[in-house]
Amino acid sequence: MNILVCISKTPDTTSKISFVDDNMKFNEQGVNFIMNPYDEWYALVRAIELVEQNGGKVTVISVGGSDYDIIIRKALAIGADNAVRIDMQAEDASQVALEIANYARSRDFEVIFTGKETIDFNGSEVGAMIAALLDMPFVSYASHLEYADGKFVIDRDIEGGIEKVQVNEKFVLSAAKGLAQQRIPNMKGIMMSKSKPLEVMTPLSGNHPRVKVDGFETPPAKSGVKLINPENMDELVRLLHEEAKVI
Amino acid sequence: MNVLIYAESKDRGFKKAINDAVYYGKQVANNTGGKCIAMALGSVDNPSELGQYGVDLVIHDGAEKFDAFDSVQHTKALVQAAKDHHCNLVIIADTANGKSIAGRVAINLEAGLVSMVNALPLSYDPLMVSRTVFSGKAIAKYQFQTENKVMTLAGNSIKAEKQDRVAEVQKMSFNVPDAMVKVLAQETVKGEVPLPEAELVVSAGRGMKGPENWGIIEDLAHTLGATTACSRPVADSDWRPHHEHVGQTGVAIRPNLYIAIGISGAIQHLAGVNNSKTIVVINKDPEAPFFKAADYGVVGDLFEVVPRLTEALKKYKSQNS
Structure with missing residues (x-):
């Protein structure tokens, strides 16, 4: 089973979020970048498990500059077999999806895994776009996956519960919490990752963004907590009604 | 600009997220001189109720095959409806199923996509919208570069106003391929607001x-x-x-x-x-x-x-x- 796993680079959850260039650009100064957790903990690890059980190869793909190589090497250290980086600074999801679909189209992948969203833009867009471009079915928010006899049975998270689905053919999946357990790369993996192939490819020509950011804003800071006497919950109810106007 | 709303149904009716999306679509249609159209698939008791939040016309295909969600089938129908009715903007509620089709719809309409839109448009011509990013720690303003546009609307982000009116319903039969994803079971809590x-x-x-x-x-x-x-x-x-x-x-x-x-x-x-x-x-x-x-x-x-x-x-x- 050959699996393609799409990975992306995001700021660490604890990063301070601020903007530069007249609020047009994310301020990367002092920010620690990581592999997007949904890509790493769930998509990549479940793909590696499937290949460990059924044979085949895990290829990771990323669309980004050479600053992505550090997270790509980490994916190889965790257990991916080879990697591809499309050398491009993408501005929107459609550009990323077009590049990945273009790479996958002529190659034989049974499944394409993505994380359910990146933790910076939370868009959840790329997976469905790749599926559309390759004319494959898409199963989103997979939190459990079983594979046997060419059939995949998947739990997908929906509002208030789960939906169990079956898919047989080639498909695209987005991974949610629960799909696998995080793996920490060991020393052997880290050593091996250095000699695993990382192919750098040039992007398609004419792949332009379809939406553009026209500036960022940070919401005004909270004015500070108003403490209520724990003996006086009538006062809290009054404030929720009269001041906050939420009840 | 004509606007099309994906009116995802649940338990034979529509959830609040759909009413919000409809209301949003009506504001865009009013401000750009177009119609607000909704598409509903599968078993729905009363599709005309979407008129309360501003829909002019509901296109409804009640075929049972649509009751189980397949992103390819639902996308195909939505794209067909958008083309038939010359809708340049498609609005999808930001639900699990909505998110599963938004990217697909955008590709098939060669449209730009903005997800998790959090407020009514910043401007209507050109259409500019805002969305939350960095898990709500910032807001980004977006401009579409394409004639066709798709957006998903974040839950509980606008206040829909209800009016006493019903929408015209047009029955439709969409031609879609067989489902490639088979729904085996659904386990959800009933009766609670998601x-x-x-x-x-x-x-x-x-x-x-x-x-x-x-x-x-x-x-x-x-x-x-x-x-x-x-x-x-x-x-x-x-x-x-x-x-x-x-x-x-x-x-x-x-x-x-x-x-x-x-x-x-x-x-x-x-x-x-x-x-x-x-x-x-x-x-x-x-x-x-x-x-x-x-x-x-x-x-x-x-x-x-x-x-x-x-x-x-x-x-x-x-x-x-």
Whole structure:
């Protein structure tokens, strides 16, 4: 089973979020970048498990500059077999999806895994776009996956519960919490990752963004907590009604 | 500009998220001189009710095959409807199924896509919209570069106004391929407002000490008419079902009121709830980081404070009913 796993680079959850260039650009100064957790903990690890059980190869793909190589090497250290980086600074999801679909189209992948969203833009867009471009079915928010006899049975998270689905053919999946357990790369993996192939490819020509950011804003800071006497919950109810106007 | 709304149905009707999306579409249609059209698929009792929130025309294909969600089939129908009715903007509610088709619809219409739109447009010509990014820690303003446009609307982000009118319904039969994803079963809680749409949420964490103590949380939620939620450790310990987990790796929500009980407020938890309009924190530890993100705080033993709050709410409700 050959699996393609799409990975992306995001700021660490604890990063301070601020903007530069007249609020047009994310301020990367002092920010620690990581592999997007949904890509790493769930998509990549479940793909590696499937290949460990059924044979085949895990290829990771990323669309980004050479600053992505550090997270790509980490994916190889965790257990991916080879990697591809499309050398491009993408501005929107459609550009990323077009590049990945273009790479996958002529190659034989049974499944394409993505994380359910990146933790910076939370868009959840790329997976469905790749599926559309390759004319494959898409199963989103997979939190459990079983594979046997060419059939995949998947739990997908929906509002208030789960939906169990079956898919047989080639498909695209987005991974949610629960799909696998995080793996920490060991020393052997880290050593091996250095000699695993990382192919750098040039992007398609004419792949332009379809939406553009026209500036960022940070919401005004909270004015500070108003403490209520724990003996006086009538006062809290009054404030929720009269001041906050939420009840 | 004609606007098309994907009116996802549930239990033969429409959820609040769809009413909001319809209302949003009506505002765009009014401001750009177009029609507001909705497409509903599968078993729906009364598709014309979408008129209450501004739909002029509902295109309805009631075929049973649409009751099980297949992203390819639903996309195909939606794209067909957009083309038939010359809709340059498609609005999809930001639900699990909505998110599964948005990217696909955008590709098939060669459209730009903006997800998680959080407010009415900043401008109508050109159409500019805002959305939350960085788990609610910032807002980004977007401009479309394409003639066709697709957006998903974040739950509970606008206030839809209801009017006394019904929409015209046009029956339709879409030609779609066989489903490639087969739905085997669905296990969901019934009767509760789903978390992403909930206006009022009562959430509890490890401070509850064990699942057997959740009665006071359910009493409070019931009194308030709120949906219950929990923190990650609670879901990971199986004290509460996985779908109740709000935070970075769980569900991201934006209710009007979020009451956090016995939750310390780790940054990963805040990432899922910091778009709540009003936050109340009840915790015995005055140093809990959550107080910094709260509007109202109560420092005290939750096993005393929560029942007291429930009683105060009951009193308030009986006086105001």
